[in-house]
Amino acid sequence: MLPADDDTPEDFPLLPGMQPHDRWMRVALDEARAAAEEDEVPVGAVIVAAGRVIASAHNQREQLADPTAHAEMIALTQAAAALGSWRLEQCTLYVTLEPCPMCAGAILQARVPVVIWGAADPKAGAVESLYRLFEDQRLNHRVQHTGHVMAEECGRILSDFFRQKRKIPRADTGF
Numbered sequence: 001m002l003p004a005d006d007d008t009p010e011d012f013p014l015l016p017g018m019q020p021h022d023r024w025m026r027v028a029l030d031e032a033r034a035a036a037e038e039d040e041v042p043v044g045a046v047i048v049a050a051g052r053v054i055a056s057a058h059n060q061r062e063q064l065a066d067p068t069a070h071a072e073m074i075a076l077t078q079a080a081a082a083l084g085s086w087r088l089e090q091c092t093l094y095v096t097l098e099p100c101p102m103c104a105g106a107i108l109q110a111r112v113p114v115v116i117w118g119a120a121d122p123k124a125g126a127v128e129s130l131y132r133l134f135e136d137q138r139l140n141h142r143v144q145h146t147g148h149v150m151a152e153e154c155g156r157i158l159s160d161f162f163r164q165k166r167k168i169p170r171a172d173t174g175f
Helices: 023-037 071-083 101-109 150-169
Strands: 044-049 054-060 091-097 115-120 142-144
Touching: 023 044, 023 054, 023 115, 023 150, 044 071, 054 071, 054 150, 071 091, 071 101, 071 142, 091 150, 115 150
Parallel strands: 091 115, 115 142
Antiparallel strands: 044 054, 044 091
16 A cells, blocks of 8 residues: 555654654554455555655565565565665665565665664564674675564564464364
């Protein structure tokens, strides 16, 4: 879901007690909730440039039958289209879950300079948990990153989703 052309930071106010990155992480969390409503793993991402949301997406692997349809990948594609360039050098990516190796690689390729992420991903995280791709000196681009932003809320939506999934028997196995 792309934002309206007239969306501004005022449309996503910084409420009392919020940290600076919370404003945009809230938008990413809205995308994660949309994913959950569509029975997709609830991960959301937004890309901000010049103080405006230029891309907003959530996981769509099930809907699109596409293993690459992670929130970050879709948001990167939207942002490149919005800017008319694959180089996203003036952008900040906000994502509710630590990027996986595929997404971290795409972020590096897109030259995104800053990534803000929510919950850590101990099974697939490529920023801090398993790998540190954004800091790899062998690569020609570095990404500044801040993790654990609104981590409790970002993690809770994932935990709730998978807890609910475990309660529902799988149709294909009967378990």
